Every structure is written in structure tokens, then in C-alpha cells.
Amino acid sequence: METQTVSAGPALAARRPVAWTPAVAFMFGACVLLWADRSNFSVAAAVWVRQFGWTPGVTGAMLSAFSFGYLIAMPFGGVIVDRVGPRRVLAAACGGWSLFCLLTPLAPGLLWLTGAFRTLLGASEAPFLPATTAAVSLAIPRASRRGIFVAFIQSGSGLGPAIGTIAAGAIAHALGVPWIFILFGGVGVLFAAGWMLYAARRAEPAPSAAEAVQVEAQDRSAEVPVPLRKMLANRSVLVFAVSYFAVPYATFLNLTWLPLYFTQYRGIHLVQASVLSAAPYLAGFVAANLVGVLSAAFAGWGWTWDGFHRKSLIVAAGLLYAVFILIAATTASATVAVVCIVVAGAGITAAAQPYWMLATDMAPRQSGSLS
Numbered sequence: 001m002e003t004q005t006v007s008a009g010p011a012l013a014a015r016r017p018v019a020w021t022p023a024v025a026f027m028f029g030a031c032v033l034l035w036a037d038r039s040n041f042s043v044a045a046a047v048w049v050r051q052f053g054w055t056p057g058v059t060g061a062m063l064s065a066f067s068f069g070y071l072i073a074m075p076f077g078g079v080i081v082d083r084v085g086p087r088r089v090l091a092a093a094c095g096g097w098s099l100f101c102l103l104t105p106l107a108p109g110l111l112w113l114t115g116a117f118r119t120l121l122g123a124s125e126a127p128f129l130p131a132t133t134a135a136v137s138l139a140i141p142r143a144s145r146r147g148i149f150v151a152f153i154q155s156g157s158g159l160g161p162a163i164g165t166i167a168a169g170a171i172a173h174a175l176g177v178p179w180i181f182i183l184f185g186g187v188g189v190l191f192a193a194g195w196m197l198y199a200a201r202r203a204e205p206a207p208s209a210a211e212a213v214q215v216e217a218q219d220r221s222a223e224v225p226v227p228l229r230k231m232l233a234n235r236s237v238l239v240f241a242v243s244y245f246a247v248p249y250a251t252f253l254n255l256t257w258l259p260l261y262f263t264q265y266r267g268i269h270l271v272q273a274s275v276l277s278a279a280p281y282l283a284g285f286v287a288a289n290l291v292g293v294l295s296a297a298f299a300g301w302g303w304t305w306d307g308f309h310r311k312s313l314i315v316a317a318g319l320l321y322a323v324f325i326l327i328a329a330t331t332a333s334a335t336v337a338v339v340c341i342v343v344a345g346a347g348i349t350a351a352a353q354p355y356w357m358l359a360t361d362m363a364p365r366q367s368g369s370l371s
Helices: 003-008 022-052 054-084 086-106 111-125 129-141 144-153 156-174 176-199 215-221 228-233 235-244 246-265 270-300 305-329 334-362
Strands: none
Touching: 022 054, 022 111, 022 129, 022 144, 022 156, 022 176, 022 270, 054 086, 054 111, 054 129, 086 111, 086 129, 086 176, 086 235, 129 144, 129 156, 129 334, 144 156, 144 176, 144 246, 144 270, 144 305, 156 176, 156 270, 156 334, 215 334, 228 235, 235 334, 246 270, 246 305, 246 334, 270 334, 305 334
């Protein structure tokens, strides 16, 4: 990615990098919006199921349309990030998904159109998280600090669904379902425009002058990019990818299922269901940042052999999720189920963070492609 900045010519090379504080603020805020826009459709679906007579099959198709677009675009999104740099991709992705969020309520009765908007929203979101990982990898050479920033930015995956479900339920109750997408999409468009205006005349994120002379920064900048095919054939990368598969599966299951579970299976009012659905994500927000702190502490103590400072946290958080989601699935008590779902939500959000950290460790100049 550094070579891309240099090859753009002397004018770009002379520009100052984007300042790290506003960059982190934008990435975190946009990450919150990204996850809110993923979750708010499930609240709308709980209303549209009754309004338009959606069958369970139709509901499942509409909820999974996002994932289809995301899955198709994700492999290309990371490669694009590494080719053009995260600065532009962050703005384009945020603006793109916000536009399709705005368009979502145009015709919910036309299933093909609603499904198309959700698919395009997913495709537009695909490059964003790899772009945040690439930005951290470029700007932060120290492993301990990278973990903290990755976890903080990615903790939007907890706060976003919490805000999305609570706000979407309240908006639907007060103004009607279409306003969910109008308000969330409008905020996203403004957010993307603000970042574009700020970052357009600046270069990609880079280490501070003090950090740039450190040995770790120089070692990372000297890394030679590996051909993508060779990188993907690497055994460590294959294990990394296969083991990660369970994390988004569990995350999206909760994301799309919880509001419908509370309203249809438990008979809870939509607004109350929105609040209950937000609880696991609020727990996840706290857990994600705790993982960042623990990973930094492990790195500071020298517990970095074979990635122990990242991998041990994946195992612990994954076990936490597995145990409590099994209890939630088998208990007859609604109270116990809700408590276990909250704890499981913290576990699965925490389990995701070290994977993004590992991407910055394994491929300093190709973190976008790897993530």
C-alpha cells in the first residue's frame, strides 16, 4: 500500500498524511453506522412480515440478501484497499452503503427490488472493515498499540447493532418503518461526505515521526508484498480463514434473528424487543475493548510466541460464546435465555477482534487482502 502512495506522483507524496485522531474517530463512527445499517433491517422485517404477509422463506431470503452481496464483494474489496489505499475506500464504502440504505424502503412490497438494495448494501460495506485494518497497519507499527486501535474501531460492531435496534424500534414506532432507512442513510451520506472533504487532499495514514524511526516500523515498511495466490496458499492463512468462518456465521445469526425471536417466539412488543436485542451488542462493545487491552498487555509482557497474545483470546472468547449459546438454546426460562444470549453476544464479538489484529501482524502491507 505504501508503494501505491509513492507511485501516485510527487504531488501526493508531498501531502501530509491524514491525522490519526480524526481518522480513528471517522472509522469508529462509520463502523457503528455500518453495523447499525446491518441490524436495522431486522426490525423493519418484523413489521413487514405482518404488513406484506412475508412467509418464513421470504423473510429468510430478505435477511440473507445482505450477506450474499457481502460474500461476493469481500474478496475483491480487500484487494482494492491494498491497491488504492484505505483513505478513498473508506469514503466510497460509507457513501455507497448509505445510499442503498436510503433506497431500501422505496418498495418493500417488490421483493426483488428490496432484495437487490440489500444485496448492493452488503457489497458496498464489504471493503470498509478491510480498509480500517489496512489503515491501522499503515499507521501503527507497534503490535500492542495496533491491537488497541483495531479493537476500538471494531468495537463499533457491538455499539452499532445496539444503537441500530433500539433506534430503529423507536423510529418505527414513532414515525414509521421507512424513516429508519431515511435517517440512518442520511447520516451515513453526511458522514462519508465529511470524511471525503477532509481526506481528499491528504495522503494515506502513516506512523508519526517518532514511531517511523523505530525498528519495528522500519521492519514493517521493508516487508515485500507477496503475490496474492501465494499468500492464500499459505498454511497459516488457510487455518486463519477456516477458523474465522464460524465467527461471522454466529454474528449474523444473532444480528438477523434476535428481534424476530423476541417478537414472534416470546411475544414481546417491538420496542421492548429492540431494547433486549441491543443488550448482547452493548456487552460486545465492552468485551471488544477489553480484548484490545488484554492483547496489548500480553504483548507488553512478551507473550507473543506464535501469536499467543491474539490466539489465546480467540479460544477463550469462542468457548464463552459456545457454552452460553447452548444454554440459551435449551433452557425453558426466558430470563435465563436472555442473560445467556447477552453473555454469548459478548463472547462472539470478543472472538472476532484478534482475527483483525492478526491480519495486521501477518501481512503489514497487505492487511486489506488478508482481512
